[in-house]
Amino acid sequence: GDSVTQMEGPVTLSEEAFLTINCTYTATGYPSLFWYVQYPGEGLQLLLKATKADDKGSNKGFEATYRKETTSFHLEKGSVQVSDSAVYFCALRSNQGGKLIFGQGTELSVKP
């Protein structure tokens, strides 16, 4: 079945460091891919998405490119802030519709 694998956390960075959180997926067909973020004490929020190969999703300085050849959707940000501290979930939805499949989540902690 479809699945998503994320790098394990926690990831601890200093402010202004470069961030990469790896995400790879297994799916039949052409799924849509998502990054959701969960700040402490809150629900999940959609951060960015991509619906076809080579699409780049971007929001709030974060970017991720849909790479079909490597089945990846890695999240990047050039300069993280303390306020980016959160848990990040990679997710996919198959092109047949149906539920979101989430990765295990990666906790990011940014220190001043």
Add this chain to the structure above:
Amino acid sequence: DTEVTQTPKHLVMGMTNKKSLKCEQHMGHRAMYWYKQKAKKPPELMFVYSYEKLSINESVPSRFSPECPNSSLLNLHLHALQPEDSALYLCASSQSRPEKLFFGSGTQLSVL
């Protein structure tokens, strides 16, 4: 209004109690969801309502009983819960095709 509102934010209940969680959205979304989330784990889908009809039940124990009184409201009735049911319960909504889920902040449930 782009919010999903959940009440209560916190709930402590005994194993013999009956309680209800409530969720409300006014975005005109026709799909509503209940998820269960353990700390720093991905959310697990429990139920999906589409056009006020239950469309997905992920083999959830009968001590959890969902209800969708109208297109804006979603309830989760709880009865005879177990301590392992303690978790964050998240409500979400989306347009009929779930390209983007809007999550509430959740109800943190503790079962004693």
